[in-house]
Amino acid sequence: MVKRLLKGGRVVDPAAGHDGELDVLMENGRVTAVGRDLPLSDGAQVIQVPRGFVIVPGLIDMHVHLREPGQEHKETIATGVRAAVAGGFTAVACMRNTSPVNDNAGVTSFILAKAREAGLARVYPIGAVTRGSAGEQLADIAELHAAGCVAITDDGHPVATSLIMRRALEYTRMFDLPVIDHCEDQSLKGDGVAHEGVYAAALGLRGIPGAAEEIMVARDVTLAGMTGGHVHIAHMSARGSLEAVRVGKTRGAHVTCEVAPHHFTLTDESLERPLKYDTNCKMNPPLRDAADVEVMIEGIRDGSVDVIATDHAPHHADEKNVEFDRAPFGIVGLETCVPLVFDRLVHRGVITLTRFVELLSLNPARILRREGGTLAPGAVADITVLAPDACVTIRRASLRSKSKNTPFDGWELRGAAAATIIGGRTVFVNDAVAGAEAFGWDGV
Ligand SMILES: [Zn+2]
Numbered sequence: 001m002v003k004r005l006l007k008g009g010r011v012v013d014p015a016a017g018h019d020g021e022l023d024v025l026m027e028n029g030r031v032t033a034v035g036r037d038l039p040l041s042d043g044a045q046v047i048q049v050p051r052g053f054v055i056v057p058g059l060i061d062m063h064v065h066l067r068e069p070g071q072e073h074k075e076t077i078a079t080g081v082r083a084a085v086a087g088g089f090t091a092v093a094c095m096r097n098t099s100p101v102n103d104n105a106g107v108t109s110f111i112l113a114k115a116r117e118a119g120l121a122r123v124y125p126i127g128a129v130t131r132g133s134a135g136e137q138l139a140d141i142a143e144l145h146a147a148g149c150v151a152i153t154d155d156g157h158p159v160a161t162s163l164i165m166r167r168a169l170e171y172t173r174m175f176d177l178p179v180i181d182h183c184e185d186q187s188l189k190g191d192g193v194a195h196e197g198v199y200a201a202a203l204g205l206r207g208i209p210g211a212a213e214e215i216m217v218a219r220d221v222t223l224a225g226m227t228g229g230h231v232h233i234a235h236m237s238a239r240g241s242l243e244a245v246r247v248g249k250t251r252g253a254h255v256t257c258e259v260a261p262h263h264f265t266l267t268d269e270s271l272e273r274p275l276k277y278d279t280n281c282k283m284n285p286p287l288r289d290a291a292d293v294e295v296m297i298e299g300i301r302d303g304s305v306d307v308i309a310t311d312h313a314p315h316h317a318d319e320k321n322v323e324f325d326r327a328p329f330g331i332v333g334l335e336t337c338v339p340l341v342f343d344r345l346v347h348r349g350v351i352t353l354t355r356f357v358e359l360l361s362l363n364p365a366r367i368l369r370r371e372g373g374t375l376a377p378g379a380v381a382d383i384t385v386l387a388p389d390a391c392v393t394i395r396r397a398s399l400r401s402k403s404k405n406t407p408f409d410g411w412e413l414r415g416a417a418a419a420t421i422i423g424g425r426t427v428f429v430n431d432a433v434a435g436a437e438a439f440g441w442d443g444v
């Protein structure tokens with residue numbers, strides 16, 4: 001497909017200052033023109049955008065676990081990117097906790113080669129902060145950067161000590177890379193499995209207090225201020241964490257943060273209702289109480305939260321189908337994110353479509369220093385087509401991800417991704433959305 005013209009859709013692109021009915025012309029994988037009633041250029045395939053659809057820069061999920069190499073029974077890079085495009089994402093950043101750990105150029109190159117072979121969503125590897133993520137010695141960050149890593153993290157674990165975090169922040173300044181931290185004081189977390197609160201107490205589950213996260217966020221914000229490095233707080237869930245981030249931002253520290261959809265849609269009441277001890281409600285950080293959820297929503301509304309990222313964490317049914325204490329932490333998120341954000345945030349008036357694009361496309365692109373996040377002429381032609389009024393029902397069995405561990409099975413939600421376009425090619429059309437077929441699937 002060399003030339004394509006999307007005609008008459010509502011284009012929302014905050015970086016370019018657009019929100020209105022505009023045409024988008026794509027040529028050879030790039031956007032070449034955006035404007036009102038663009039002339040039909042020679043040889044362009046014209047797609048009349050159905051009424052009500054919205055054209056936005058491709059969504060980027062900056063926090064996913066693709067499991068390959070090492071745990072291909074949960075997910076592979078090929079199945080992960082299939083789930084990504086089905087969820088409306090044109091790019092994903094994948095965490096270091098594969099087996100072997102992505103702490104060297106060999107693993108990074110392997111991931112990039114597999115992603116190229118799969119040919120769907122762009123994949124941005126995130127390398128380890130420390131060798132083997134053991135928390136002792138810095139990994140070879142220069143090597144990881146040269147091989148294509150876009151950030152470093154020990155996600156799954158926190159960056160173990162203040163000293164290592166300091167060194168990582170100092171060193172990454174040379175490469176302009178963010179350090180992403182899974183904030184958790186492990187001595188406070190102990191062997192906790194759920195948020196420390198009334199529900200965990202009633203069910204006899206060991207608790208993880210919000211303070212376990214808040215203490216580590218405060219540490220990282222302080223070190224970001226001290227070093228000038230960029231800290232990105234992963235999957236923020238506790239109210240004190242947001243306070244610390246706000247203070248850091250006011251003081252000029254380079255701090256950004258993300259919230260996962262389950263942390264603004266579910267509370268720890270899910271441990272008891274509708275199902276008791278549902279292991280699909282076991283994640284780390286855990287589902288917090290209603291007051292924490294309220295604060296996360298407020299942060300998303302007022303702009304102190306930069307990004308919504310899913311922390312997509314596939315686990316095989318056999319691993320989750322055990323008693324709560326023994327189940328692994330995490331849920332899949334790529335295919336449920338857009339409907340949850342629409343239904344719970346956009347349609348309830350918490351955020352506008354402009355904020356939607358900032359949270360899911362523009363800010364992740366900026367934080368990872370990647371292309372995308374805008375449809376300005378010259379930009380890569382990665383586009384997500386949204387159908388804000390499409391009603392969808394989440395069905396565990398229909399998920400493209402290899403794993404089905406979601407707590408949202410059966411949820412009826414308004415808003416979905418209708419089609420996903422990467423480099424000008426339509427790589428996904430949502431057959432649950434009427435009219436989406438207008439975007440003409442290009443095959444894979
Ligand atoms: Zn984590």
Ligand SMILES: [Zn+2]
Nearest residue numbers: 095155156311
């Ligand atoms: Zn994670």
